[in-house]
Amino acid sequence: xxxxxxxIGMTSxxxxxxLIKRLQEMGxxxxxxxxxxxxxxxxxxxxEALASRAYENTALPIGYNQTISQPxxxxxxxxxxxxxxxxxxxxxxxxxxxxxxxxxAQVAEKVYSIERIEALLNKARENLYTLKFRNVRLQHxxxxxxxxxxxxxxxxxxxxxPTGIPEALLQQLAINGRLVIPVGSPGYQKLLLITxxxxxxxxxxxxxxxxxxxxxxxx
Ligand code: SAH
Numbered sequence: 054x055x056x057x058x059x060x061i062g063m064t065s066x067x068x069x070x071x072l073i074k075r076l077q078e079m080g081x082x083x084x085x086x087x088x089x090x091x092x093x094x095x096x097x098x099x100x101e102a103l104a105s106r107a108y109e110n111t112a113l114p115i116g117y118n119q120t121i122s123q124p125x126x127x128x129x130x131x132x133x134x135x136x137x138x139x140x141x142x143x144x145x146x147x148x149x150x151x152x153x154x155x156x157x158a159q160v161a162e163k164v165y166s167i168e169r170i171e172a173l174l175n176k177a178r179e180n181l182y183t184l185k186f187r188n189v190r191l192q193h194x195x196x197x198x199x200x201x202x203x204x205x206x207x208x209x210x211x212x213x214x215p216t217g218i219p220e221a222l223l224q225q226l227a228i229n230g231r232l233v234i235p236v237g238s239p240g241y242q243k244l245l246l247i248t249x250x251x252x253x254x255x256x257x258x259x260x261x262x263x264x265x266x267x268x269x270x271x272x
Contacts, residue, residue, distance in 0.1 A: 057097075058094050058097065058183075058184075059094075059272040060094060060096055062105070064094070064096040064102040064104055064105070064107060065107065068108045069091055069108050070091070071107075071108070072090070072091075072108045072109075072110060072124060073087050073090060073091045075110050075125075076090065076110070076124065076125055076128050076257075079125050080129075081109075081125070081128045081129065081132060083131075083132045083135065085135065085160060085209050086128050086131050086132045086135070086156075086160070089102055089129070089131075089156055089159045089160060090124060090128055090156065090183050091126070092159075093152070093155050093156055093159070093184075094184070095107040095108060095121075095124065095152060096108070096185060097180055097183055097184065098115070098121055098150040098151060098152040098180055098237045099113050099115065099121060099150070099154075099156065100115075102117075103210055108124075108165070110123060110124050110125050111123055112126075112239075115150045115173065115176075115191050116172075116173070117170050117172060117173055117272075118265075119148075119149055119170070119173060119265055120148055120265065121149060121152050122149070122153060122212060122264075124165065126244075126260075126262060127152065127156055129155075129244075129259065129260065130188060130210055130244070131153075131156055131157065131160060131210075133231070133233050133246050133259055134157075134208040134210055134231055134233050135160055135208075136151050136231070137207075137229065137231065139160070139161075139162075140157075140160060140161035140162070140207055140208045141161065141162045141163065141207055142161070142162065142163050142165070142203060142205075142206045142207055142208075143157050143161040143163070143164050143165070143168040143206060143207070143208040143209070143210065144165045144166075144167075144199060144200055144203070144204075144206040144208070144209045144210070144222075144225065145157060145164060145165070145167070145209075145211075145212065146166075146167050146196030146209070146210070146211040146212065146213065146222070146267070147167075147168060147196060147211060147265075147267070148166040148167065148168035148174055148177045148191060148200075148212075149173055149177065149212060149214030150173060150177055150180060151166075151176070151177030151178070151180045151181050152180075153204050153210065153212060154166045154177060154186075154191075155180070155181060155184055155186060157186055157210070158181070158186040158189050160244040161188075161208065162188060163188050163189075163190070163203075164188060164189045164190070165189075165190050165192070165200050165203050165206075166189065166190070166192070167191075167192045167193075167194050167195075167196040167199075167200060168191070168192075168194075168196075169193070169194065169195055169196065169268060169271045169272055170191060170271075170272045171193045171271070171272060172272075174191055174192075174193050174199050177191060178191055186258075190203075193271060194271060195269065195270055195271055196211070196213075196219075196267065197215070197219045197221065197267065197269060198219075198221050199219070199221040199224070199225040200225070201221070201225060204224075204225035205225055205226060205227035205228075205230060206225055206226060206227060206230060206232075207227045207229070207230045207231070208230065208232075209225065209226060209230070209231075209232040209233070209234075210233050210234075211232070211233070211234040211235065211263050211267065212264065213235075213264055213266060213267040213268070214234075214235040214236060214237060214238075214239075214242045214262075214264040214265070214266055214267055215234075215236060215266075215267040216236070216237065216238060217236065218232075218234060218236060218245075218247065218258065219267075222234070223247070223249070223254060226247070226249045227249065228249055228250070228251060229248070229249065229250070230248070230249050231246060231247070231248050231249075232245075232246070232247040232249075233245070233246055233247075233259070234247065235262050235264040239263075239266065241261075242261065242262050242263060243258055243260075243261060243262070244258070244261070244262045244265060245257065245259065246259050247259060269271070
């Protein structure tokens with residue numbers, strides 16, 4: 054790995070190890086998830102001026118009024134998605150700068166990700182190319198509609214909060230598939246795990262969270 058990816062000083066492995074310890078303290082148990090977070094250079098995904106804060110357990114601005122999600126939330130959502138074992142096809146809504154996408158690409162065979170802001174999608178594409186992920190497909194579009202072409206998905210993860218669960222996402226979930234989604238208005242959002250069964254959907258509350266809103270349409 055070159056020096057830029059490996060990181061130095063505030064982006065060094067030692068700084069990353071501290072983040073992993075923090076995630077464990079906060080309740081993340083999956084060694085797969087902890088290893089993947091540990092080995093994914095988050096500083097690549099933020100502006101150089103913020104690189105020294107990349108391994109703090111906080112959301113950070115990525116431009117266009119959006120944020121890169123807090124590492125704990127990324128880990129929590131990935132862990133919930135993976136609880137039934139390895140994933141084949143995963144759909145992600147809200148690519149942003151591609152950090153969560155990079156995490157998913159290491160725990161799923163194939164990742165499909167949709168972002169409504171084209172400039173951010175281009176950034177994500179560049180970042181994922183730098184890290185050499187080959188199992189990711191990106192689309193500029195409105196995630197409310199899902200990506201019917203490759204459905205059904207055994208995991209769907211949504212990084213922005215609608216006020217109600219989009220019907221298309223439920224429809225594109227495989228039987229035994231899992232959807233992890235924040236739902237609600239700003240200041241009061243529930244992170245839900247929806248599991249599709251033979252005869253319907255089961256809902257579990259995972260956490261109270263704070264995400265940017267899931268917006269209709271594209272930019
Ligand atoms: N997954 C990112 C988080 C990005 S923040 C990470 O790893 O950090 C949420 C993203 O959802 C923003 O980039 C926002 O533009 C996007 N978004 C909001 N509404 C959307 C929609 N309807 N379809 C697709 N993306 C949407």
